[in-house]
Amino acid sequence: LFLAVFFPSVAFGQSFDGMYVLDGFTNSCDPAQAGMDGGPALVEGDRLLMLDTWCTLANPVNVRDMDAVLYDGSCFLSGIGGDQSIRIKLGRSRGGGLMVVFNGHAFSMPQCVEN
Numbered sequence: 001l002f003l004a005v006f007f008p009s010v011a012f013g014q015s016f017d018g019m020y021v022l023d024g025f026t027n028s029c030d031p032a033q034a035g036m037d038g039g040p041a042l043v044e045g046d047r048l049l050m051l052d053t054w055c056t057l058a059n060p061v062n063v064r065d066m067d068a069v070l071y072d073g074s075c076f077l078s079g080i081g082g083d084q085s086i087r088i089k090l091g092r093s094r095g096g097g098l099m100v101v102f103n104g105h106a107f108s109m110p111q112c113v114e115n
Helices: 001-007 008-013
Strands: 017-021 040-046 047-050 053-062 068-077 083-094 098-102 106-109
Touching: 040 098, 053 083
Parallel strands: none
Antiparallel strands: 017 040, 040 047, 047 053, 053 068, 068 083, 083 098, 098 106
């Protein structure tokens, strides 16, 4: 229960922690650029950073028969400004990458590889 409350991305045995390449958006896998324009997406504990959007993930629900978890996201979208509550699904894609789905958007991202 402690892990599910304080580290929702590890709920149900799932861990999506890592840096991921957003095709067409990521120019670098530099951790200092995570979540910024041109930088990698980052999942770390209960945080998701991608495309100048910062989200806190809460209330994980395992998606039955899928390698995925559905979250309530409290997100700050820099392009829009202010906070927004959205549902976010994180799941594993083929090859160990990450799938992120929210509000009509879907991203399949391979994990960053260190050079």
